[in-house]
Amino acid sequence: MSIKSMEELRKIRDEHKSKVSLRQTGDNSEEKIEILIGMATCGISSGARETLNAFIEEINNQGLENIKVITVGCIGYCHSEPTVQVNMPGQKPVLYGNVKKDKVPSIINSHIKGGQPLNELVLKVDFERA
Amino acid sequence: MAARSNILVCSGTGCLAGDSEKVAKNLELIIKARGYENEANVIKTGCFGFCEKGPIVKVEPDNVFYVSVSPKDAKDIVDEHIIKGRVVERLLYKEPVKNEIVSRQEEMPFYKKQLRVALRNCGLINPEDIYEYIAFGGYEALGKVLTSMTPEQVIDEIKKSGLRGRGGGGFPTGLKWEITRKQQGPEKFIICNADEGDPGAFMDRSILEGDPHSVIEAMAIGGYAIGANKGLIYIRAEYPLAIARLNIAIKQAKEHGLLGKNIFGTDFSFEIAIKFGAGAFVCGEETALINSCEGKRGEPNYKPPYPAEEGYWGHPTCVNNVETFANITQIILRGADWFSSIGTERSKGTKVFALAGKVKNVGLIEVPMGITLREIIFDIGGGIPGGHKFKAVQTGGPSGGVMTEKHLDVPIEYDSLLEIGSMMGSGGIIVMDERDNMVKIAKFYLEFSMDESCGRCTPCRIGTKRMYEILNKITSGKGTMADLDALKQLAYMVKDSSLCGLGQTAPNPVISTLKHFWDEYVAFIKDEDSPRGEGRYEAKNKFKPGLKV
Numbered sequence: 001m002s003i004k005s006m007e008e009l010r011k012i013r014d015e016h017k018s019k020v021s022l023r024q025t026g027d028n029s030e031e032k033i034e035i036l037i038g039m040a041t042c043g044i045s046s047g048a049r050e051t052l053n054a055f056i057e058e059i060n061n062q063g064l065e066n067i068k069v070i071t072v073g074c075i076g077y078c079h080s081e082p083t084v085q086v087n088m089p090g091q092k093p094v095l096y097g098n099v100k101k102d103k104v105p106s107i108i109n110s111h112i113k114g115g116q117p118l119n120e121l122v123l124k125v126d127f128e129r130a
Numbered sequence: 131m132a133a134r135s136n137i138l139v140c141s142g143t144g145c146l147a148g149d150s151e152k153v154a155k156n157l158e159l160i161i162k163a164r165g166y167e168n169e170a171n172v173i174k175t176g177c178f179g180f181c182e183k184g185p186i187v188k189v190e191p192d193n194v195f196y197v198s199v200s201p202k203d204a205k206d207i208v209d210e211h212i213i214k215g216r217v218v219e220r221l222l223y224k225e226p227v228k229n230e231i232v233s234r235q236e237e238m239p240f241y242k243k244q245l246r247v248a249l250r251n252c253g254l255i256n257p258e259d260i261y262e263y264i265a266f267g268g269y270e271a272l273g274k275v276l277t278s279m280t281p282e283q284v285i286d287e288i289k290k291s292g293l294r295g296r297g298g299g300g301f302p303t304g305l306k307w308e309i310t311r312k313q314q315g316p317e318k319f320i321i322c323n324a325d326e327g328d329p330g331a332f333m334d335r336s337i338l339e340g341d342p343h344s345v346i347e348a349m350a351i352g353g354y355a356i357g358a359n360k361g362l363i364y365i366r367a368e369y370p371l372a373i374a375r376l377n378i379a380i381k382q383a384k385e386h387g388l389l390g391k392n393i394f395g396t397d398f399s400f401e402i403a404i405k406f407g408a409g410a411f412v413c414g415e416e417t418a419l420i421n422s423c424e425g426k427r428g429e430p431n432y433k434p435p436y437p438a439e440e441g442y443w444g445h446p447t448c449v450n451n452v453e454t455f456a457n458i459t460q461i462i463l464r465g466a467d468w469f470s471s472i473g474t475e476r477s478k479g480t481k482v483f484a485l486a487g488k489v490k491n492v493g494l495i496e497v498p499m500g501i502t503l504r505e506i507i508f509d510i511g512g513g514i515p516g517g518h519k520f521k522a523v524q525t526g527g528p529s530g531g532v533m534t535e536k537h538l539d540v541p542i543e544y545d546s547l548l549e550i551g552s553m554m555g556s557g558g559i560i561v562m563d564e565r566d567n568m569v570k571i572a573k574f575y576l577e578f579s580m581d582e583s584c585g586r587c588t589p590c591r592i593g594t595k596r597m598y599e600i601l602n603k604i605t606s607g608k609g610t611m612a613d614l615d616a617l618k619q620l621a622y623m624v625k626d627s628s629l630c631g632l633g634q635t636a637p638n639p640v641i642s643t644l645k646h647f648w649d650e651y652v653a654f655i656k657d658e659d660s661p662r663g664e665g666r667y668e669a670k671n672k673f674k675p676g677l678k679v
Contacts, residue, residue, distance in 0.1 A: 002387030004395040006273045009264065016261040022136045022191040023254055025266070039215035053169065056134045068191040069134055071215030 018060055022068075031089035033067045033112060038083040040074030047100055048082035054101035055084075058108050067112065080123055086111055097123040135170040135212055140186040140253060142177030142339050143332075143371055149201055150185035156204035157187075161212065170212045176340015178253035179494035180240055183223060186253070188235065195235045196221040226490065226512060240491045243510055245472065247480045248296075248456035249496045252340030257375050260382040263343040269388050271459035272347045275354055276394045281311060284355040288458070290466035292478030297323055297414070297451030298526065298555045299631070300477075300544035306448055310356040310438040313446035318358035321442065321449045322349055323419060324365035324372070327411040328527030329578060331558035333482040334452035336494050338365070338372035341456065342379035348458035350389065350400045356448050361402040364419050366409045376404060411528075411582035414556075415630045416449040418584065429586040430630035451556070453482055473499035477543035481554065487523075487561040490515045497542075504538040507561055518563040522646070526555025528575040528582075529635035531642030532568065551642045553635065568647040569654060572639045573601040579636035590633030593624035597640060609655045618644055 003009050037043070037052045055069050075083045080097025084107070087093045094117045096107065103121060110116045139145075139154040157172045178186040183197035187207065194217055196207065203221055210216045222231045223238055232238050246252075255262040263269070275284050289304030310318060322345060326334040338345060349361040365373060380402055383389040391399040405423050412418045413428040420442050422428040441447025457479060461469045470478045477499040483506065486492050490512030497506060503523055507513070514520050522532040525542075531552040533540075540546050544554050562571065580594040600617045603609045621637035621644070628634045644651065 001385070003269070004387060004392075006270070006277055006394070009269055009273050009394075012261065013264050013267070013270075016265040018132055020136075020255065020262055020265045022133070023138070024190060024193050025250070025254060037215065039213065041214070044214070049169075052134060056132055056169075060132045070192045071135075071212070073214060073216040 021065070033089065034085075034087040035067060035069045035112075036072045036075075036085040036087070037069065038073070038075040038077075038081065038085075039071045040078075040081075042078040043074070043081045043083065046081035050101040051082045051084065051099050051104060054104040055108070058104055062108070064108070064112070077123055083123070086117075088112075088115070095123045095125050096121040133169055133171045135192075136190040137170060137172045137207070137212070138175045138188040138190065138253065139172060140176075140178045140184060141174035142181075142252075142336055144177065144181040145184040145186060146371070148185045150187075150199075152201040153185050153187065153199050153204055156201045157208060160204055160208040164208060164213060166208070166212060170208075173256045174258075175255060176252040176257050177249075177336040177494055179244075179249065179336075179496075180238075180491065181493040182491045187221075188253070192217070193235065194233050195223060195238070197223045239512065240493070240495075240510055243501065243505055244496055245480050245498050246496045247460050247469075247472075248337060248344075248453050248482050249340070249494070250460070251344060252336060252494075255341065257340050257342055258378050260343060260379070260386065263341070267463065268343055268459075269347055271462035272350050272388065273394050275351050275462055276396045276398055281355045281357065284351065284462070285311060287466050288355070288461060291461045291469040292466075292473075293454065293457055293461060293469065294477065294544060295451055296453035296457070296481065296556070298529065298553060300554060303450060303454055306438065306450070307352060307355050309436075310358075310446050310448040313439060315446050317360070317445045318356055319442040319445055319447040320349055320352045320356060320358045320361045321416075321419065321423065321447060322361065322363040322365075322455060323414060323416065323449050323451045324363055324369070325407045325414040325419060326366070326369075326452075326556060327409070327414050327582075328529075328556055328558040330486045330560055331484045331527060331556050333484055333494065333557045335369050335372050337452050337456050337482070338369070339375055342372075342376045343383065344459055345452055345455045346376075346379055346383055346389065346402060348455035349402060350393065351458055351462065352448065352450065352455070353400045354398055356446075358448070359399050359401065361400065362423055362442070363402060363404045364407055364413070364423055365404060367406040368409055373404065373406070380404075410584070411578070412584045412630070412632050415632060418630065419449060420447060427584070429584045430632075432629065453557070474541060474543045476545050481542070481557060483557045483559045485511050485559050485561075487559075488514050488518065488563040488566070489561040499543050500541040502539050502541055503533065503559075506542075506559065507538070511561065514561070514563050518565065520561070521564045521566060522562045522568065522571075524552070524560045524562070524571070524575075524639070525558065526553040526635075526638070527558045527560075528578045529553060529631065529638060530555045531638040532562075532571070532646060533642075534646050551638065551645065553638070568643045568650050569601065569605055572643040573598065573605060575639040576601060576636065579632065583632065583636070587627075587629035587633060589624045589627040590629065590636065593620055593628070594633070594636050596620060597624065597637065601640070604651060604654045607654060611652075611655060614644070614651055614655070 084096045084099045185199050187196040187199045206218045285308050293303045294300040410428045413422045415430045417431040418428045437447040482496045580598045583590045585591040621640045625637045
């Protein structure tokens with residue numbers, strides 16, 4: 001396919017942006033929203049992988065930028081798996097429990113986009129993080 | 131389903147030699163076996179630069195940097211990191227001074243002081259995928275130039291940026307383009323000089339392997355600026371991977387109409403052909419390069435006429451280095467002011483160096499001009515391994531000179547290096563410690579220049595040979611003080627009367643070591659205890675008593 005104008009080039013660029021959006025460059029290293037998904041054995045068996053992929057899909061579908069979805073090990077709340085922690089730049093981390101994949105859109109809409117943590121899923125954190 | 135993880139595996143020549151191909155293959159196989167092929171992609175990238183600790187594997191978006199990864203580590207990376215989100219700690223980089231584990235690339239001392247402009251896409255994109263290049267803004271500079279700028283405006287922008295030739299000479303690129311533009315002729319050519327010949331230098335190869343499109347795009351921009359419709363890439367045949375990736379990139383660019391006729395719907399047409407060099411050092415000199423492109427012997431011509439006036443088959447020709455080209459698109463997109471804000475008064479932008487020799491972190495680095503050798507060797511390079519002491523550093527390969535401890539704080543720029551008797555060269559930096567004998571170092575470099583002398587002019591052909599003989603005599607313990615005088619006189623004679631850059635710079639290692647390490651020369655002549663091992667003449671097929679012939 002031949003590219004005949006800047007518009008066509010930009011269209012191709014946008015189509016393939018998702019392919020490289022996970023990668024950090026010198027230009028986009030500013031603070032990002034981080035979504036940490038607990039992927040310990042208990043998390044995976046409770047559906048953390050499905051939750052994780054739901055986050056990825058929802059973020060891509062909505063075309064959201066500046067968000068990193070990162071898999072992490074056991075957070076320690078095995079009774080409330082799958083667990084998800086949301087780190088907004090400059091704010092205290094919020095830990096959610098029992099995040100099945102159907103809860104993902106509401107976390108994104110209310111917390112990530114709206115800045116309002118989804119209180120019904122927030123776990124009480126009773127330890128300090130280093 | 132979109133992938134949630136990218137596993138970047140370095141596929142530069144260095145890491146490939148460390149079996150990174152197998153690492154990538156194993157990662158793919160295991161990911162597939164575990165059923166995660168829709169969630170994690172393996173991407174083979176160009177050089178990360180940290181060759182000392184290759185093969186490099188980087189996991190995104192976690193931004194975790196694994197070093198010295200072997201094929202059998204692939205299982206842990208998939209099973210632990212990708213599936214369970216647990217970083218494989220044993221593969222992380224351990225900072226040797228404080229003994230701390232560093233997982234992020236930007237926190238590693240090796241990367242902290244670097245600024246990547248020419249290498250911006252190396253280790254970031256898959257060089258064999260034009261879409262990844264486009265996704266990071268590729269071909270936008272070409273589009274901008276063709277649809278909204280006149281050739282004069284392009285030349286002005288490059289002139290304003292202060293970009294100088296990265297091949298070593300440091301001639302202002304914008305000026306070169308302007309001179310070629312002003313020439314009259316039915317046809318003009320733009321040539322990319324990828325004949326990288328300094329021992330220990332691999333900047334151009336890494337750029338071509340890691341980001342071939344950036345060079346292709348910049349050549350088209352240069353072609354538009356000077357009025358050329360044909361480009362040539364002169365690359366040495368010993369760079370098979372770079373050639374293969376260039377061929378793929380040219381093919382993809384053609385398929386997308388980014389090379390060929392009526393690019394971006396304008397009436398500008400541009401094509402690129404690849405010419406292979408046989409690896410002669412002198413062919414990096416532009417007139418010798420052009421002769422070689424024409425199928426003639428790779429020998430330099432008298433200048434003038436300069437290639438800008440009479441170059442490839444007598445047509446006006448502009449020859450630029452790979453790294454020079456790699457800077458062009460960024461100058462167009464980000465502006466000359468941005469580029470000239472980096473660096474020093476007379477040397478703008480960044481420079482890529484191949485750091486080698488007696489230094490902990492061997493690899494490829496890109497730093498702003500004006501940085502000191504001390505920062506490069508001790509901060510980025512991590513200092514001298516094995517508790518040894520720094521003695522000297524050679525920049526510019528066989529054309530440069532050695533610098534000593536007292537030069538460590540001189541800012542690196544074209545002019546300051548010339549003033550202290552070395553040169554920027556194409557960017558090799560070889561570090562030496564107290565165990566290295568400087569006379570032998572000078573002899574090593576001179577032997578290279580002597581071998582590579584094309585023989586066209588007498589001072590270089592015979593002068594380097596005679597200098598080498600004197601050095602051999604000295605290192606074998608048979609030299610006299612008169613030999614030192616003769617060596618010095620001959621060195622300046624070769625320097626002043628040779629035809630091209632090769633001969634004019636070949637004596638530099640000798641001149642600079644005579645200046646800074648005179649006592650080591652004298653030691654060979656006067657001191658019976660001086661080291662003489664490898665310098666002593668030995669016949670190749672020595673007669674051994676009792677050996678039946």
